[in-house]
Amino acid sequence: MTTNKNYLFDNLITRIHSGPVQWRLNVTLGQPGDPTNDATLPWPADRQHIDVGTLTIDHIEGEAEGACRDVNFDPLVLPDGIEPSDDPLLSARSAVYSQSFTRREGETKSPSAVITSDDGKGR
Amino acid sequence: MAQEQFPLSSRILHWTMAVMILTMLFIGIGMVASLEDYHWLVSIHKPLGIAVLIMVAIRLINRLIHPAPPLPAELPALERVAITASIITLYVLMFALPLVGWAMLSAAGYPIVLYGPLSLPPIAPQSPMLYAVLRTTHTVLAFMLFATFIGHFSGAMMHALIFRDGVFESMASWKSRSRA
Numbered sequence: 001m002t003t004n005k006n007y008l009f010d011n012l013i014t015r016i017h018s019g020p021v022q023w024r025l026n027v028t029l030g031q032p033g034d035p036t037n038d039a040t041l042p043w044p045a046d047r048q049h050i051d052v053g054t055l056t057i058d059h060i061e062g063e064a065e066g067a068c069r070d071v072n073f074d075p076l077v078l079p080d081g082i083e084p085s086d087d088p089l090l091s092a093r094s095a096v097y098s099q100s101f102t103r104r105e106g107e108t109k110s111p112s113a114v115i116t117s118d119d120g121k122g123r
Numbered sequence: 124m125a126q127e128q129f130p131l132s133s134r135i136l137h138w139t140m141a142v143m144i145l146t147m148l149f150i151g152i153g154m155v156a157s158l159e160d161y162h163w164l165v166s167i168h169k170p171l172g173i174a175v176l177i178m179v180a181i182r183l184i185n186r187l188i189h190p191a192p193p194l195p196a197e198l199p200a201l202e203r204v205a206i207t208a209s210i211i212t213l214y215v216l217m218f219a220l221p222l223v224g225w226a227m228l229s230a231a232g233y234p235i236v237l238y239g240p241l242s243l244p245p246i247a248p249q250s251p252m253l254y255a256v257l258r259t260t261h262t263v264l265a266f267m268l269f270a271t272f273i274g275h276f277s278g279a280m281m282h283a284l285i286f287r288d289g290v291f292e293s294m295a296s297w298k299s300r301s302r303a
Contacts, residue, residue, distance in 0.1 A: 069251075070232075070251045071232075072231070072233075074233075076162055077233065077234060080240070084162070088158070088159040090162065091158060091159050091160065091161045091162035091163070092158035092159060092161070094161055094162055094165075095154075095155075095157065095158050095161035095162075096158070098161075099155075101231070102254075102255060102258050105231070105251040105252065105254050105255040105258075106252070106255030106256075106258075106259070109251070109252075
């Protein structure tokens with residue numbers, strides 16, 4: 001049991017201050033006929049996987065310094081060269097994120113509840 | 124007395140925009156209420172809104188060149204005021220809604236994609252609070268346009284079915300009549 005409601009934030013901040021956190025980005029290549037419009041249907045296990053890179057996070061910023069509050073993480077705002085699939089979840093996420101973004105942006109801006117650095121003003 | 128007809132250019136602009144704007148209002152209502160259909164509805168809403176903006180600019184110029192035919196002389200003064208006020212409101216809203224929509228996307232920092240690589244530059248500074256205000260304004264103006272449209276449509280029906288004074292036909296008839 002924890003009494004600190006920010007414990008997930010605090011754990012991540014402590015982890016990143018002790019060393020970079022990494023994620024591998026794996027791409028699974030589909031074949032014609034593989035369902036792309038239903039995320040609950042798994043593709044056959046023999047599809048080719050490509051390790052396309054590693055995402056390394058070596059520092060972290062909260063609302064006070066970063067831009068995470070005033071950004072809508074809309075999965076359909078895409079750079080050139082990336083097209084959306086026919087997955088209906090993309091549109092549904094785009095719709096509800098637009099709602100939450102609108103409500104969030106209209107709120108009075110308060111100081112960040114989470115301090116991401118040890119001294120509270122830098123990385 | 125024969126009511127003078129609107130010129131053909133005015134009638135074409137009126138009916139094309141009537142279809143576009145009604146489509147826009149229903150797409151707008153539909154997209155904010157939908158999940159799976161949200162994306163393709165938004166994809167129509169943005170370029171169609173800009174098309175309305177271009178059309179209303181052409182329409183305003185057309186109206187300045189070809190003023191509306193005078194209303195029947197027997198029309199009461201109060202109704203004249205109501206007609207003029209509703210027409211001005213419609214024109215203001217036809218300009219304001221697309222502009223507020225465009226400014227709202229600008230303030231949010233969204234890319235304003237029309238089709239494929241074709242996108243528009245921002246027309247407002249990126250600002251969270253400005254976005255929130257403009258987003259609400261867009262909805263309020265849309266309901267105002269809906270209400271004004273219903274008033275406009277009801278008035279047209281009154282002239283068509285009850286007064287039968289030729290005011291409805293001056294816009295609705297495709298037959299060209301000789302000017303009185």
